[in-house]
Amino acid sequence: MTPQKVLSDRVREWAASQGICTAAVARILGISEMTLWRRLHGHCQWHADELLKLRGQGIQISDELFHALVGKEEGLRMSKPKPREEWIEDALCRRLGLQSDIFFPERARGSLPAKQVCRECPVRQECLADQLEYEARGTGQIAGIFGGLTPSQRAPLVRKIREARKEARKEKRS
Numbered sequence: 001m002t003p004q005k006v007l008s009d010r011v012r013e014w015a016a017s018q019g020i021c022t023a024a025v026a027r028i029l030g031i032s033e034m035t036l037w038r039r040l041h042g043h044c045q046w047h048a049d050e051l052l053k054l055r056g057q058g059i060q061i062s063d064e065l066f067h068a069l070v071g072k073e074e075g076l077r078m079s080k081p082k083p084r085e086e087w088i089e090d091a092l093c094r095r096l097g098l099q100s101d102i103f104f105p106e107r108a109r110g111s112l113p114a115k116q117v118c119r120e121c122p123v124r125q126e127c128l129a130d131q132l133e134y135e136a137r138g139t140g141q142i143a144g145i146f147g148g149l150t151p152s153q154r155a156p157l158v159r160k161i162r163e164a165r166k167e168a169r170k171e172k173r174s
């Protein structure tokens, strides 16, 4: 069974167990029903942030499955953040004037308030891409909630970006 099929079956089983239709699943993922249909039928690749949302709903997606589903193009897409000045003014944490402490909780359990803010933030994807790019460079400290994800939730995305860049460099050389 292909990774796409494994995930499609899990999403369908989960939707059935929740008593929700595909339109509701698409809404949760923030994509159109047609896009969801295409993903479920293997006509286009899943985006990494969609897989994390599915994980967040309790659908089991192991690191192996995650890596099998997210392709090189997606790794490269994630590693190209928009310039910060284009989106920072819309950051909800900034607009609400929140203390940075809540985004750097001492324990994982304390991350809920920050995650709730990030969930409503209109520039969540931009924020996440910016942080992933920073972490993929491997030059700084990895901490805090960004784009609604903890450091351990971001780790598989960071690995994917590094792998995609490594492959791209190899292709360029050959």
Ligand code: SF4
Residues within 6 Å of the ligand: 091, 092, 093, 094, 103, 117, 118, 119, 121, 122, 123, 124, 127, 128, 145, 146, 147, 148
């Ligand atoms: S996603 Fe969260 S941390 Fe990032 S800008 Fe929005 S509210 Fe702030």
